[in-house]
Amino acid sequence: MLVDSFRFLPRSFVPLYQSPAPLPGEEEPVWAPFPARLAEASVALITSAGLHVEGKQEPFDAEGERRQPTWGDPTHRVIPAELGERRLGMTHLHVNPTDALADNNVVLPSAVLAELVADGRVGAAGPDHVSVMGYQQAGLEVWRNETAPAIVELLRRQGTDGVVLAPV
Amino acid sequence: MPVLARRIEAAGIPTVTVTMMPDVADALLTPRVVGVEFPFGHPFGMPADRHTQRRVLATALDVLAGASRPGTRVDVDIEWPQPRGEAYKAWQPAEPSPIVAMMLNRAGRPGGDGAA
Numbered sequence: 036m037l038v039d040s041f042r043f044l045p046r047s048f049v050p051l052y053q054s055p056a057p058l059p060g061e062e063e064p065v066w067a068p069f070p071a072r073l074a075e076a077s078v079a080l081i082t083s084a085g086l087h088v089e090g091k092q093e094p095f096d097a098e099g100e101r102r103q104p105t106w107g108d109p110t111h112r113v114i115p116a117e118l119g120e121r122r123l124g125m126t127h128l129h130v131n132p133t134d135a136l137a138d139n140n141v142v143l144p145s146a147v148l149a150e151l152v153a154d155g156r157v158g159a160a161g162p163d164h165v166s167v168m169g170y171q172q173a174g175l176e177v178w179r180n181e182t183a184p185a186i187v188e189l190l191r192r193q194g195t196d197g198v199v200l201a202p203v
Numbered sequence: 204m205p206v207l208a209r210r211i212e213a214a215g216i217p218t219v220t221v222t223m224m225p226d227v228a229d230a231l232l233t234p235r236v237v238g239v240e241f242p243f244g245h246p247f248g249m250p251a252d253r254h255t256q257r258r259v260l261a262t263a264l265d266v267l268a269g270a271s272r273p274g275t276r277v278d279v280d281i282e283w284p285q286p287r288g289e290a291y292k293a294w295q296p297a298e299p300s301p302i303v304a305m306m307l308n309r310a311g312r313p314g315g316d317g318a319a
Contacts, residue, residue: 083204103301144247151264199263200211201222202204203246
């Protein structure tokens with residue numbers, strides 16, 4: 036099956052996405068070889084769903100985006116793989132959050148990853164995952180210069196061997 | 204997201220990106236891409252559909268660990284369980300996003316349904 040990238044996109048948006056060119060300064064491939072057997076590797080997840088830990092972290096800034104529609108909050112939240120009793124909130128003005136809030140695994144499959152660890156297919160998870168908020172235009176430079184380095188530092192500190200990213 | 208994946212990869216940590224728009228991720232030189240033909244907001248499937256969630260994540264992990272060159276793309280062969288029209292309406296926010304509202308206003312269409 037070849038996935039139709041535009042099946043669920045409003046038709047008037049299709050031309051905006053049909054022939055994207057690499058961004059300036061991003062014209063060369065990048066590659067890091069996977070360093071381990073999956074069964075011995077530590078994996079972290081990154082979602083762009085705009086998740087935060089309720090009662091513990093500030094939600095992403097939706098009001099700022101309403102004031103300045105070309106801007107999206109470029110910060111990130113560290114989401115523990117083990118949430119315990121805590122719940123995740125979601126801030127995202129571009130998708131309906133109902134299903135992701137009903138089951139966080141729709142966007143951040145941390146319980147699924149934990150199952151794969153328990154089954155021995157993956158060495159370890161987290162212990163932290165990460166959420167950013169999708170839709171970045173005016174905030175993209177902050178993503179490049181601040182958010183990405185901070186996430187890399189977290190991943191290195193916790194010994195992450197590989198990352199699964201999922202835009203929403 | 205391709206920007207973030209590329210930054211992490213360039214720092215020496217391999218990445219795989221699960222996306223509803225694999226053509227776009229590929230064109231933006233995302234190192235490893237797993238495509239899903241799912242409505243936006245649902246990269247791993249429907250709520251409580253653990254079978255699909257697990258299959259998508261397991262595919263992503265296999266690509267993460269097994270791909271040998273940049274530009275690797277694998278599409279997951281799962282058809283979305285809802286009719287297209289229903290899923291198309293369901294994924295969209297109740298109100299148009301600020302950028303869509305701005306575009307609609309510029310086009311002389313105040314308000315709108317978010318579908319542009």
